[in-house]
Structure formats: structure tokens, C-alpha cells
Amino acid sequence: MARKIEHIYNLRLDVASQVNLDKPISFSFDGRVYSGYEGDSLASALIANGVRIVGRSFKYHRPRGIMSAGVEEANAIVQIGEEPYRQPNMLATKVELYDGLVARSVNAWPNAAFDLFAPLGFAKPFFVAGFYYKVFKWPSWQFWSPMVRRLAGLGTVPKQPDPDDYDYHHAHTEILIAGAGVAGLLAALKHGKSGRKVLLVEQDKDLGGALLFEKCEIDGMSALDKVAEMEAALEAMDNVTIVKRATVTGYYDDNFITISERLRNHLPPHVDAHIPRERFWHLRAGQVIVATGAIERPLVFANNDRPGIMLASALRQYANRFGVTAGKRIFIATNNDDAYRTALDMHAVGAHIVGIADVRPNPQGDLVNAVRALGITVYDGHAVVNTSGARGLKSISISKIENNVLDERQRAFNCDVLGTSGGWSPVVHLHSQSGGKLRFNEEVQAFVPREYVQQNVCIGAANGVFELVDIYSEVSEKAARLQKLKTEPIQAFWDLPKNIKKIKNSKRWVDLLHDVTASDVALAARENYISVEHFKRYTTTGMAMDQGKTSNVNALAILGQETDRKIQQVGTTKFRPPYSPVSMGAMAARSTGALFSPLRNLPMHVWHVENGAKFEDYGGWNRPAYYARSGENEEQAIEREIHNVRHHVGILDYSPLGKVMVQGPDAAAFLDYFYCNNVSNLKLNRARYGLMLNEDGNVIDDGVFTRLADDEFMATTTSGGAARFAASMEEWRQCEWPHMDVVITNITTGWGCISLQGPKARDVLLKLDIDIDLSGEEFSHMSMRSGKLAGVDVKILRTSFTGELGFEIYMPRSYANAMWELIVNAGQEFKLAPFGLEALMVMRTEKGFIHIGVDTDSSTIPDDVGFGAPARKKVVDYIGKRSLFRPASLRSDREVLVGLKAVGDAPLRAGSIILAKGHKKAPAPMDGRVTSSYSSPTMGHPVALGVLKNGQSRMGEIIKIYDLDGVREAEVVAPCFYDPEGKRLNG
């Protein structure tokens, strides 16, 4: 923060307000330092300091000032804070001031007051709605877009990661009340007294809504006192919860609600940094009461975007709540009674009301007459037609309107503030999100809720009930003592009559944030973009950050006028969540970093860490890729591990292997549905390798199934496929074969598995206390024994994915780490060493064992991997069988698994493409691909597996293989390089 505090103007009023004049604080805007008070919004403080230009418009960089006091703000968009806390695109009207707050304008350079892009405003005659669809075709949009992109966007993206935390909050309530204005408060009191669980959510820091600034008496007390009384009553109810600084942002199916709660945005970034910055609520509500109030609409006239032109209600809000005024000479333009409240209130705080232009011929409501009684001139039947003031409003001119014809004569008035009111639009966003329908209510000239489809109801201004006394009778059980005013209805007035050419061609802004004018709306109509959706997209109305909160209804009405339709015939677009923008950090909450998709650690994780494992994510498991010893690189480590398994013995933490128990009288028959090879004829304690298919005939998983008893099997799956496979079995059991008596249990994470592989594997186990006969005669390859190893009940499966003698030892996970350490110690004399997944991948490739998802893809059928004969012979109607008899499955030229022996020393690259015969370079037809490929320290030459069209009949052929670097050659061989007779694993 820099320089001294500067006072240009002081527009702070000498009236009681809700800012604390005893607590001055300083802040900066666009590099200049200003002072404000505790309780100020950034907007009220800027107004008090006479800062008129707070931003630049999106397309034309026109100077813009604060136009509202709420979430509907379309001009005062700023960036708050500094890296790494910088927050782009905040509404100055909703930013609570704190000491040291740093704010900057967006979309302006060097700042909002002096913007070098301002000359873009002169291009307005060319940059009309949709002009870019008509030009930039030559030479191409590609050529022009970098220039356009330089001008795009508002705030800038933070450069550093967000240091703050966010949370989800899950909750239920019987009644949610969105909005704590008078309607919401009354509803909360009523339902609170009924004893039901009530949640009252208010986007502001204070309860009260319009009562925070409306001068009225309720039950003989001031509005503020009444709010305090109601709040105290609610606080006293245990069943009522009040959440402030929270916005109900989304309304989803079955009354599921999201709420964005801002816990720390009103504080300097370092204060309370231990609590989350925002909380994103997931709420299920029994009933939703939408009491979200209404938003005032601006009037549309020439140059209605100058700094100083504001919503009429915002003027009195700033005066009464914050004790500031945007200017000293105020003019008011309206088509309804409500704006007269602004005249009365501003007059009361000492501002000069220059006059009021009311389009209604002879308004006689109580408020109007009260204004007249003060000697303020009401120009009835008049509208503001134009304004002047390049850097802020200086004067306005009004003309008489009769029968929708504008009088040529104009009267000018000097003023620095113009409050305009075109009526009020109920905030029906949540209702619309819930699926509810809207209707246009002529009486209040606004869209109001029509049909409810969920458990919700709109009340108060959100329901088109605007007057306090009417809200009381709508919501409250007991009447209040309130003054009943005589009012006169609003008169629709959407745009100026077009009988005067100069006015017709003037810039009458409809969507301030997206720089859309009434002429743009007319242009869209002229070009037949007359559906709401076409018009919205063509002109971009309502698609800016404010999502059209002040512009949509005006635009729809003007479109209606241009196309001779009533506004209800034009219709509305659907309101989409969120109601106001939500931080993406809050929506992600804790589901990022390690918790985005948590990795699972192995039972022996700590041991692996301590022994130099390099971890990688294999199917969601954090597994050692290899164990690096000092001085070794990855390749050397893997080579050493392979050598050790091939010559001595290796140990692998195989716990992630999918393990599913299938038990029950029908276990064998049930499993027979899931494998393309036979299960039922498997003998006790024997194991068999099998392929699982989907109903489409494609191989989706593989594994070994073992018969533990007549009625009990253990099936292994790939580590990534375990949950899916077990769930699929359950689905078939419950939905298709409920008569089968079988229980399926996924024990993958409950049981650990230690795999010992290598010629010395047996010797290592024999060093331990074991009651299982491990001899080759008694315990052959592909069989299982149960027994005790070092006093622990284990199951040992003799199997191998390496091609060596191998034992997989299964035991409850809690024993796995101790068992691992015992075996590692026992193995020392046999040179036992751990090996990782990469060594395993090399060894299984040497042996020609397929890896599902690597050597297969979603089109692989059993025939492609050598299982065609058993799969076709099997009698049972197993899953996927029928699909193997479709024409494509029976083709003779399918891509089948082959071995590939590269010509040359370097291994092929997995993912290389096999060129069709006769082709030497890309592009070319494909005959297959390399699926697995490694240097093989065992074989002394590279080994690879691949799939090749007609592969079985092409043994010995030299094929051409394409990879990024070029084309290589390889010989087609049988898919097994190492110990094809299987002597070693059977040993």
C-alpha cells in the first residue's frame, strides 16, 4: 500500500447509519489510498470518497460507476487482494471493507479513470451485436483471434496456487429459508415456533434485507429495531440456525441445495487463516422457502450508463445503511411509486432532489403526494431521454410522452446523480432451477412463480409481493401495525418511443456488463434472431457475470416490442446454477491433491519406503516400480531385480492382486458363467488360469481360480479389476441368477499376498516353520495348500507370473508385514531381494503372459489370446459366449497375440504400429501393434508382444513397425521367449 490518504470529495452524510464512524480504516483502489469505516462496503467507501469511475465496460471500455448496492451490480467489478490471495472479478457492492484492503479495477489499463483502451468506444458503430459473425473470415479467424483475445476477459488469473482451504458441509433441514428479508424472517419465526428444524440463509452480513435501509415503522418501532427483535427471537430458538454471508446457489433434484458460505472474505487474508475460506454446503431440505427478494430494473434511455446513474433504491440504501450519497443533486426517473421513497429519503438526508420524471400521466399515490408536499417537482408523463457528462453524470434531459410519442422538446437539468426505477423483478432463479415455471404478471410487470414441481414455495418480493403490509399478510400469522399506503400500479416502460431519429439511434444500454444496447436487440430482431435463445446468444445479453440480473427482463420486453410480441410470448431463458458465481476452490473443497482420487498403500508400505522403493500409481495402488540401490539408475535396478529372480529368488508385495471368495453349493456352477474356460471340473486344491469376458465377448479380466473345497473357490483378478469383477458377480447373482446359492466376498484388501519367485523360492520357505509339503511331487504348479507358516494360517498358491518356480502366500493383511520381514530374513542366505512391478512386467513379457489392458483392449476376444478353442467348446452359457459367434468374432484375419523379435539391439516401443504388408511409411493401413516391449537381460535381446492380423500364420515373417522415430523391423515369433517348455515353473 502506498502514499498518503487522499480526500477528493467527502460524500459521507452526517446521519446515523450502520457504519462505525469510530472505526476508520484505509484501503486502496487502483493504487490510490482512501479511507472508509468499519461496516462499509467497498462500493459505499468508494462513493464516499467521490470515486465515480470504478470500471470499464466489456467491449467499448466506456467509463462506468457503481450502479447498485447488491449482487446485481453490473459495473463495479474489481480485483481484491494481492498474490497469492488475489481474487479476480469481485463485486465492489458486496465486498466488505477491511483495513488494508487492496482493490483494482479490471478491464482497464493503466486504471479505470484513465484507460488507454477507451478509444474502442468509437468503434461502437461497427462493433454491433454479432458483427464478428460477419467479418474476420479473411484470411481467417485464426489470424484475428489473438488480437481479439488481447481485449477479452475482465480480471486476471492468479499466478500462484491458492493458499486457502475450503470445505464441504453436509446438512439436512426440515425447512430452508433462502433470504432473510422481512418475508424470510417472518417465515423463519412462523416455522421456528412450530418446532421444526429451520435453516435461514442470508447472503448479506446482516439479516433484514430491505429493512436494513427502508425507513418504515413496524409495530411502533424502527425497521432496524424490528429486525433486531426478530433476530433475537430466532436466536432464542434451538431449532433455528442462521447462516449469514451465505448464498443459496443451486437447486437440484429432490430439494438438494447448494450453499456458498463465505467465512473469511470480509477479513484480511491472514486473519483466521486456519479456518476454511469458504464452505460449500450440500443440503437436503424438506421444504424450501424462497424469500430471495427482488431486484430493481433500470430504465432504458440514451447514455444511461454514465457514472452517477444508479438504481433508485440503491441511492437510499447507500444513504440509510452506509450514510453516503453518490451526489448532492439528484434526479429521479421512474415508472412506479417505489422510487418516490428514494426522493423522500434522500431529501431527508439533505440531498437536493432536482426533480422526478414519472412516465405515468398523473400519479396520485401516497408516496407521490408526500414528495409533492415537500415542494419537489414531479414531471408526470415525462421520461429521461438523454444524459451528458463524459466522466460522470452532469446533466439529464427529459421529454414529455403522450400515446407513446416523444415530444421533440427537451428540458435539461444539472444533476450529478440519477436514480432510475423501471420496476422490480422477483428473484425467481432458485424457483426456476427447481424446475418451476414462471408467468408474466401484468400488474407488477414482472415474471413471477407459476407452477411448483418440487417441495418449495416463493414468498414476499420473490413471489411478486412487494409492499411490506402485503408481505405481512402473505407470510405472517399475526398482523403487524403498519401504515397502509395508497399506491398506483407500475406502468410498463421498456424503451423510449422511437419517433425521434436521434433517440432511435442513440446508445440505450440494456446489458451494461456485456455492452448491449436496445439497438443491438433491434438488430437481432431484424435479422430474425427472435427466439430468446438466439437473441441472447447473438447479442450476448444476460450472459455476463451478472447473468442478466438487471438486464434480462428489459431486453426480453424490448425484443417483444421489436417483434410485436408480448413479453410472455417471448418467454425467458432457463436460469442456471449458480445464482451468483462460486469459487471453484469451494466446489472442489478437499477433493484435490492426495484426496482427489486417493492412492492405496500396500501392507508393507513402510518397508518398501525404507528399502528404496520408487513408487508409481498402478491401477490406484501405490506400488514399488523398482527398488533403487545407491548408484543404480532405473534400468540397472530393474535388470538386477530380474537377474535375482531368474537366478536366486525375489519377493514381491502382491497384495493388490484382486481376490474374490465364492462360496456355496452353487459356487462352481456360478463361476462357470464368468470364465470362458471350465470351472466345474477343477479338482480340489487345484488352480486354473481363466479369462473373464463381458457379454459382448471381450476379455475384461484374467486371473487364477482355485478350488478350496467342493463349494468354495478363490478367484484372483487384476489389481485394478477386483472391485469391478466382484460387483459384476453380485449384479448377476442378484439380478439374473437369484436362485443360485452362492456368497461372493471381495477379500482383496483384507488379505495380503506375498509372492516368492525364483529357483530358490522353495528353499526360503523351508527355512521357516511350515507344515506344508512343498516338494514338487506333492505340491505341483497350479495347486493350492492351506497350512501354517511361522504359526500363521496361510494359503499358498503355487503359481508364477515370472516363469520361475513361484509361491503366492495369502494371509490376513494384519500378518502380512511381519511375515514379509520373516521371509526376507530367512531369504538372506539365498540372496533374496525384493522386486518391483517393472521387473515383473519384463519377466512376464519374456514368458509371454498377457497383461490385461496392455496386451488386450476393449475389442480382444479369447481367440485373440489363444483361448479360442476352449471358449468355443465350453457348453455352459457363460457371459459373453454368444457374442463369440457373431461374424466379426469369427473372422479369420483378427489381430492375435504374437511374439515380436526386433531386428537390432534396441527394444521396440510399446504403442508402435505394425504396417500392413507392402507399406514402408506412414500413413498406411495398420496390421497390428506392439503391446509390450522391453530389453530382456535374460534373453540378451529385446522381447516384445504384439497383436497382428493373421498372426498365427505369419510366424517367421519380417514385419515393418512404425514409431515416431521411424520404421523398424521385427520377426514374428511365438509369444513366449523364455523357457517355452515350462520346465522352470514346473520345477
Next chain:
Amino acid sequence: MMNIKCPYCGNRSEAEYSFGGPAHLVRPIPAAEVSDEEWVDYLFMLDNVKGVSAERWCHSHGCGQWFNMLRNTVTHEILTIYKMGESLESAKGGENGA
């Protein structure tokens, strides 16, 4: 976020469930006697109803049980929930509504 009443556990948010295709799908057997056309009809062809549709859902992040549900695909309104094995007609007569 639909609120789905599992017939075994009660109301839970949609996030606990998974959709599993149309309800009452009959798997044609024996395979050898099923024509290509019948097979494709079973395997791929869908009514893809716009409106009330009978579907199979699983309380996958809960009790793991499958059940059937009559649901409007336009409004996401759940009309009836009934256990696997029960017919739609019997469910409509019962009180399993969500």
C-alpha cells in the same frame, strides 16, 4: 441429486447408487439357439424412454443390493421402487414408493 429410497436402507443421496440399465431384461438362452438379431436386441437395443422408465439400480456405496425403480427420465421423479424379483405390477399395488 435424487433422493432414492433403498428398499433395504431407506433414503440416501443418489451419489450412493449406480444405474445398471433397464429393469426386467431377459437374457436369451441357450446361446446356440439365439439368432444374431435376438442377441443384439438383448445386448444393445434400448427403449431409451423419455418419460417413465423401469430401471435397475444398485445401492453400490451402501448395502450393495440391486433393486428396480420406476423413474421419470425427464423430471427425475421416482414413482416406485421395488425389490429385485418383484414384478412391477405387484410393486404398484404395494407401498414401496420412494
Next chain:
Amino acid sequence: MQKYSTLSLVRNALTHHNGWEKAWRSPDLKSEYDAVVVGGGGHGLATAYYLAKEHGYKNIAVIEAGWLGGGNTGRNTTIVRSNYLFPQSAEFYDFSLKLFENMSRELDFNVMLRQAGLLTLLHSRHDLEVMRRSINAMHMNGIDSDWVTPNEVADMAPGINMSDDARYPIVGGILQKRGGVARHDGVAWGFARAGDSLGVDIIQMCAVTGFDIENGEVVGVQTAKGHIKTKKVAIAVAGHSGVLADMAGFRLPVSSMALQACVSEPLKPIFDAAIMSPSLGMYISQSDKGELVMGGALDAYPSYAQRGNINTLEHIIAGIVELFPNFSRIKLMRQWAGIVDIVHDSTPIIGLTPVKGMYINCGFGTGGFKATPAGGWTLAYTLANDRPHKMNEDLSLKRFETGAFIDEMGAAGIAH
């Protein structure tokens, strides 16, 4: 057709833009057409345009239940690309991309094609192998595709999480330079305007209520605005394909589901390419207005409600914040959904139907926008010749019976 050019823009600026003509007419429905296209989205409008332009049809109607381009055409994330695995898809999608490359000039309507590249991120050893297959297959198919190093990724996307400790560390990427984005509305409006100028009657707010079929042959279409006599019907209605098929008495292997998209508040542009991470389940680009345009996986159950769920959206956003930790303080502005037509192998169906004279284009699932011109072109060809073009021969309904699938699940982007 009124010429759109800088000159015409300047000339009209002098007359306060009063001289612009309607982009398309709002004609009355006639009682007979040589061909009726059901569906006024991008594909349907393109079909009508190519029928008129390439096949000499003079009397065509496009029947649209809502407003033209109001379905998925106006709801997608506007990405165009042709990085497909199998030759059939590659040829089809690359043809589409080529049509895109000339579209603004052909239609005299700027569809704002910006070929800033489509970058697919790789996060593991396995990704590297799988994507090596993709990149090589693309080269085989004659499609540009480049290997990108982690450093190059960091340059293309400032702020991207390059940490080795990231849950999904970035180990590389592949880039299709010709990929990018185009303005979705522009495509629909461009085809509508060009088709209209060739005499195509675009009938909006007119639902089809049934078909007249005699002896297995289509002879008419019933609509909300009246009856049409016609012997040729093309259906291109994406998520509503099942509903139309039901009217015509057949079923499709198509499931209608909601696919979400969302945009952030507008920000000064910081990256140009469209970026996709299958592992993180998200894709993102930044529009010419500065909004981050984001999407991810489907809402995983059938739906005709054009609105998205919150849990799916949160997962997408989490993926984005995980990839771009500096986007955490950026705000999400709008969320919506389109109803997409999902098929088993993520490959579209374009071709004949069981009803003679009736042709269908559907099953584009999550990727229909990029296929808009080719989808229309091939459907028009198929209708005009009563047989598929070589390009859509394998994209037929027949493949579900034969099992000759073209499984582009991987190339479809985010796993669904």
C-alpha cells in the same frame, strides 16, 4: 444471400444497421417436400445444406421442435479435433475438420474456428504407452499429432501443476495442432442461413409427432404444424433419437444421458489450446470472451432433463483445480447440460434404418459438435443415394449385429 464482409459492415454502420436482412426466413410449412430433415441442430441443418448444395435437392424442410441450434449444438464445449484411433473414425472426423477449415468462407459466416491445438495430458507410464499407440495410429491415419514434453506443457498452460508429487503428475502430452475450438452457435446459424438461401424451409417450434409408414417405407411425417408428404426422411436429433425411432417402430442401441458443461467468469486469456486430461476427468479451454469453458464425464444415468447434477460437476471442478491450483479462486458462473446419445463403442451411427427412405445420424455421444459438417454431409449423401458413402459404410447400425465395432472409447476423450 446478403454478403457479409467488412465493407458491408461499414456500409451498414452508416445507416445504423437498418439494412441487414433476416439471416433466415420463417416460412410456413408446405404439405409436401422432397426430403424432410428432422432436427434443426447442427447436423440436421448441415444435412439440409448439403442436400441442397451437393445433391440438387430444391424442396427440403428442416423440422425443429424448438429453436434451431438449441439442443446440443448450443450446449457443447465447442472443441473440434480428429485424433481418432481407427481409420474409419479418423477419416470421418478429419473430413469434418477439413470442412470446418473452410466453413467460414463457404457459408459466408464466421464460425470462429481457432486451431490453437488440442492437448491431451499424460500422467503415467501406462498413459505414455497407451497414447503412443494413439499418436502412431493417428500418423497411420494421416492425422497430425505431436509428442509434447512436460516443459512444453508448462509453456502452453501457465500455472499448470507440474509437481512430481501431484496425484497425477504430468509426464507428457500429445498435441493435435489442427484441433481447437469453433463457435457452436455460429456453425448452426451459418448452416441455417446458407441452407435457407438455397431454399431450405427451416420450420422451428414444430415437433414431429409421428411418421406415416406404408409397407416398410416412409411416406409422410406428422408434425405439430401439419402433415407432410415425403419419401425421404433424415433424422438427426441426438439425445432424442430413441423417441423418433420409437415413432418409426424400431429401436436403437442408444442411451440418452446428460453431459454437463460449465463456464467461469471472464478472465484475461492465459492459454490458447484446449486441454484434456482423461485421468483427471476434465477438459478445459478459454473462450475468446475469456471464460474458462469446462466439462468432464457424463451424469451416469439416462436423462432427458437438460440440467446437470452437482456431484458430477464437483468432480470436474476438482480435476480442474487439481490441474490448475491457481484457478481455485476463480468463480464458476454457469452450469448446464445437453442430452447426448451414448452408444456402446463411442462411434456414431450414420446410415440406413429398418424403414425404407428413412436415414439416421445419431450416437455421437459426447463428441457430436466436431462432426457437425461431416455428419450432415454423409447423411445427405446417404439419403440422396439410398446407400452410405464409403466414409460412413462402417458406421452403420449393422455393426451391432456383426460385432464389427469401432471402439473409440479411449479416443472419445473422457472415460464414460
